[in-house]
Amino acid sequence: MTPPTHRTWAKRGHTPVIRVRGRSQRRYSIAALTCYKPGERSRLIYRPRRHTDHKQGGRRSFTWTDYRDLLIAAHNQLGGPIVLVWDNLNVHKDRRLRAFIDAHDWITAYHLPPYAPDLNPVEGIWSLLRRSSQANTAFADPEHLIDALRHGLRRLQYRSHIIDGCLTGTGLSLTTPQPKTQ
Template sequence: MAALICTKAGHRPRLIYRIHLNRGPAKGRRKGFTETDYARLLDAAHQQLGGPIILVWDNLNTHVSRTMRELIAARLWLTVYQLPPYAPELNPVEGVWSHLKRSLANLTKHSLDQLTALVKTRLKRMQYRPRLVEGLIAKTGLDLQPP
């Protein structure tokens, strides 16, 4: 899973996410999101928001790779700021994962498809709770409003 919390002056904050399923061993293939997957997520956010994006990102190896830097450089509407290393308290998306995990605690699903459907439902609910998303941003202490 990957998610972005997006703010735009005069609008409610938005949670934009993608889920990537790994259905078993794939020799030589990355299990998580690739740089291209992240680029597609950013392109989708750009389309939905209809304007330039200032991205505040953690230091996940995929986020700071040479390939990702090249993909970012090709997107003139994108400005990226890296969070300091080991600073999850500054990343509002960490709050999304924490909230999601708490909402899934003590639930049993019998298949990956059932779990995926439940995760999508919970993330969709978060998308329609702007006060929750605002709280996740506020908890970081960062001012994410564009100048």
Template sequence: MAALPVAWAKRVARRLNAWICFADECGQTLRPVKAATWAPRGRTPVVSVTAAGGVRVSVAGMVCYRPGERSRLIYRTMLHRGRKGEQKGFREREFAGLLDATHQQLGAPIVLVWDGLSTHRSAKMRALIASRPWLRVYALPAYAPELNPVEKVWSAMKRGLGNLPARTAEALLEAVKNRLKRMQYRAHLIDGYFAGTGLSPPAPTRP
């Protein structure tokens, strides 16, 4: 996994006629993000939530583009109910599964750009990457979330969950999926997230 500027990854993607895909992970608990709301004058709005326990929805996502194609958002979720011994977070096997599903959906080589998370740099992950000839991987600079458009996906998702009083793990998972599915069908939003990081969004060849 080479630590090179994003411009290098873009050049490799052009040479291979590949999709360039940015990846990242995030999590959401039953404690919702605070958001502005309406209430009668003089009465502070109160949203009752269930925040106890270790319930968490983890999400691994990728935003993908190639000139002339519609931008894509592809993701996987993992539900943690706070049970003893339960896996907490995505590991190499789950990341590899997401990469394989993305490759199958896009039908072309992938140039992957992600951060330096320890799981991304492990010996097991390097072996999984090496076994996939259609994959090239580049690392973002350290402490540079502004360069990853997936960060903007998470920001929009969490805003959409503002003040949400999810009571159960299942309700939280459904809400997270609902917000992400909405974005999947609005490619112009993903284009905007690319542009927000200084990257040129794809230019479709047809409406």
């Protein structure tokens, strides 16, 4: 675990050193959805997942079933249809996940253009998280890291104005122009 150092200081002439105990083979992933609905507060829905040791045959990231389960949970929590705007992660384009989306009329999926993280509001959430709960922290172990991430995400969950700011930062809007009929 390399600590995400945001700022540091030391006496003049002394280079600051952050000691890290060995590298862990345990890996955590977090998937998140920023949810916007006109007239309601914005929401952040996330799921952390601990992966088994990938050198022993475990997976290093979310599977298509993990994303499917996240979408089902979001649908149940939001109580309505979902218009999903995704980046071009290979799992997001998995044929089984695409078949799941096509089989359900409550979900519509669009993909962002390649290499466009500035259009993804969740990237703003990750940036805020790195600059707040992760900055200048040397995590003792993977559990300390995941606890800090969960705490930071919980703090963001209840600040809808910050989530709205992440959408505003993309330049995208919640409404689409209605097609003109002639």
